[in-house]
Amino acid sequence: MQWGFYDSYTSQFPTFENATTVIHIHGALLMAWLVLLVIQPMLIYFKKAKLHRTIGKVSYILGPLIIISMFLVGKGSYWRGVDVFSEVENLGFMALDIRGLITFAIFWALAMGYRKKSAAHMRYMIATAILAIGPGVGRGLVASFDLPLFTALTITDILDLVIVGVLLGYDLVKKNDFKPYLTVFLLLLGGSFLWQINESNFWQNFASYYVELFY
Structure with a gap:
């Protein structure tokens, strides 16, 4: 995460000229989540199971705050991009924010819903950590190797799917409950597909409607 966000965020300390209050709060919330993980x-x-459960109650507050911050960051990114990118590019970039918001919300909700079933709970919490690979590693690839954003995030999408695929395969071989990682794999696959078609008529029309409805 620090590798990916160094150029665009950390290196700007202490002025943070390109960061808004919402971005600061969003970053702090996600770092708190990663520390929790x-x-x-x-x-x-x-x-220390008792302490684990006590600290885990923070997730009921932290999770919804992260979801709200993701929405606000996405909204801010769209409006900042209006005068910088073409409408097609700007609506295309929304695929990143929307899929991140939806998948995190689903994984968090499932993790909380299965909190008394430790195996499923653990897997969905791991899934929320895997979501951090795209923003961190993707930006790192762009900054360090000058890759196009589309290519960098396609690489991280593949990396996510490989990691979850290996974990899913392990559960299948060990005859563990494979449904959590299968769910994670399918959701990540869907998100990856949206990124690949972010300039299609389907996505552009959906994103335009989303902007009119929520932004």
Whole structure:
């Protein structure tokens, strides 16, 4: 994440000329979520299940706040892009924000819904971490190797699918419940497809309607 966001965010400290208050809040919320994803399995490993459950209650507040921040960041990105990109490009970029918002919301809701079924809960929480690969690694590939954004995010989409595919295959071989990772794989595949057709009439019409309805 720091590799990907260094040029566009971290390196601007302390002025952050190109960042809004919403972007700051969004970044802080997501970093808090990633810290939570590191701490929680460690607590289980060290047999601190009670503390794990206590800290886990933060997810009920943090999750919805992240979802709201994702929506607001997407809205801000669209309006900042109006005078910079063509309408087709600007509506195309919305595929990133909308798919991120929807998939995070679904994975968070499923993780909370399956909180008493640890195997499924764990897998959906891992899925929320995998969503961070695209924004972090994608921007890193663009900044370090001067790749086009479309190419960089196509690479990270493939990486996401490979990781989840391996985890799904492991569950199938071990005869574990494969439905969580299958759900994650299919949702990520759908999001990847939307990025590939972001300039199609279907997506452009949908994104235009979304802007009229929500922005």
